[in-house]
Amino acid sequence: MKKDSFELNQDQTVATQCPEDGNCTFEVLENKSLEKLKGSLGESYYKVVEGKNLLLRFQYERNQIPNTVDGHYIEQVFVELDKNNLEVELNSVNSKKIRVVFARFCYCKGQTGYYDIDKGSLIIKKVEGNKYQLDFYFKITEVPQIITEIHEIFTLN
Structure with a gap:
């Protein structure tokens, strides 16, 4: 079972389901x-x-798992876009038009680090004004993953 548990920056609506055993955050970093x-x-x-x-x-x-050393587990997904061309529809993210990266941090020998995402589909469309909708489905073959899709609505300043 998943829950909606998020910390938000700016004026954002979060739609991604977060696993019950953790917390999820979504950030829009401009000029980065x-x-x-x-x-x-x-x-x-x-x-x-x-x-x-x-x-x-x-x-x-x-x-954190109680009474464990090195019990942390974090997954991050980065999507880097040209801010002058935000609307994207890619059925295969390995098109090299944008950079998408998955990161896994845990005490998982040989299964931690950064991985380019090359399997999945990414759609970013303008909803209204400065508001955009992100729908991203992806798969990493190098390491296990928990998060396989992200659905967010975000607003730019």
Whole structure:
């Protein structure tokens, strides 16, 4: 069973169902971009930096399991868009027109980090004025995931 449990920024309506065992947040970050970096062991990771794009960030954070060390679990999804071209309809997100990234943080040896999303469909359409609707269905093949779809309505300033 899932619940609606969210923290909101700005004037946003949240429609994504959040798993009962955690909390979900959705943020619209204007004038930001994702920068891909390499760690000391050669692993790739992303950093949110100042930029010219619009960055959408969805996060699911599972409640801590009592009496466990390293019991945290977080999934994040980033969608980076050209803020001058927000309406998108992609039946295959591997089109390279936009950047979509999945991140998984947990004590899961060999199954944590950042992954480019290349399977799924993404639709962002204007509802009215500065209000947009996001519908995103996706699948990661490299690691297990809990969140497989995101439905949000957001407003830009």
